Amino acid sequence: MFQAAAIDIENKAEFYRQLAQQLQGLLEGERDMIANAANTSAVMFQMIPDLNWAGFYILRGDELVLGPFQGKPACVRIPVGRGVCGTAVREGTSILVKDVHTFSGHIACDAASRSELVVPVRNGNDIIGVMDLHSPLPSRFDTDHQVGIERLAQIFTAATTF
Ligand code: SME
Numbered sequence: 342m343f344q345a346a347a348i349d350i351e352n353k354a355e356f357y358r359q360l361a362q363q364l365q366g367l368l369e370g371e372r373d374m375i376a377n378a379a380n381t382s383a384v385m386f387q388m389i390p391d392l393n394w395a396g397f398y399i400l401r402g403d404e405l406v407l408g409p410f411q412g413k414p415a416c417v418r419i420p421v422g423r424g425v426c427g428t429a430v431r432e433g434t435s436i437l438v439k440d441v442h443t444f445s446g447h448i449a450c451d452a453a454s455r456s457e458l459v460v461p462v463r464n465g466n467d468i469i470g471v472m473d474l475h476s477p478l479p480s481r482f483d484t485d486h487q488v489g490i491e492r493l494a495q496i497f498t499a500a501t502t503f
Contacts, residue, residue, distance in 0.1 A: 350390055357489025360388055364493055368500035374399075377501045379409035381493065385474065386411035389486075393453050394475035398426050400468060405430065408470065415450040424448035426471050429459040433468060435487050439480045451475060458482040460490045464503045472497075 350356050364384050368377050378397045385395040396410020398419060405419040405426050422431045425447055429436045438457040441447045447457075454475040462470045472494050476482065 353483075353485035353489060357485070357492060360384070360489065361492050361496055363388075364496050365500070368496065372500065372502040374501050374503060375409060377497055381472075381497045382409050382411050385472075385490075385493065389474070391476045391478050391481055392474055393477050394451055394473070397462070397470055397472055399470040400430060405470065410473075412475070413451045416448055419448060425457055425459045426473055429461055429471050430468055433461060435460045435491060437482050437484070437487055439482075453477045455479045456481040458486060458490060460487065460494050462494045462498060464498050469498075469503055 364381060367380055367384060371377060382396040386392055389395070394410065394412030394415065396412065396415075397408030398405035399408045400421070403421050405421065407415055407417045419427045421427050423446060425436050425438055425444060428446070436459045438444045438447070441449070441454055441457055454477065456476045456479050458474045460472045461468045462472055472490060474482065474490065
């Protein structure tokens with residue numbers, strides 16, 4: 342069973358290496374997308390300090406639809422190209438937002454959010470959704486977090502049948 346072992350966030354590369362290992366262990370033996378997305382959200386929310394939201398949006402046609410998450414209730418549908426999440430899908434790239442108030446078109450679901458990190462989730466070459474993390478602190482995420490979360494996204498897709 343998953344143990345919330347204390348891991349050192351000061352050394353982010355090592356922190357995310359251990360988190361990746363824990364997630365891999367947790368998802369082992371289960372290939373259901375909803376179950377794995379739910380547990381991935383829970384691991385991120387429990388283990389990464391200073392988050393107020395962590396979860397998934399799944400691509401359905403030309404819209405992102407809210408998936409498993411931890412945090413306050415959120416907007417359900419985001420068209421591709423809209424908000425941080427829809428822009429990440431359109432551009433096919435992760436987006437780090439140091440201050441959500443300066444991102445034109447940002448969609449505010451939780452007024453407490455100040456910074457945000459959105460990472461595309463890929464099944465092979467296809468984007469099948471995004472992982473979205475929010476912090477109430479400005480500039481909470483940097484490229485170390487981005488690389489770490491991108492690794493978690495790979496572990497999630499490798500463990501899951503779509
Ligand atoms: N801020 C996101 C919307 C999703 S949530 O806030 C959970 C965006 O701009 O795409």
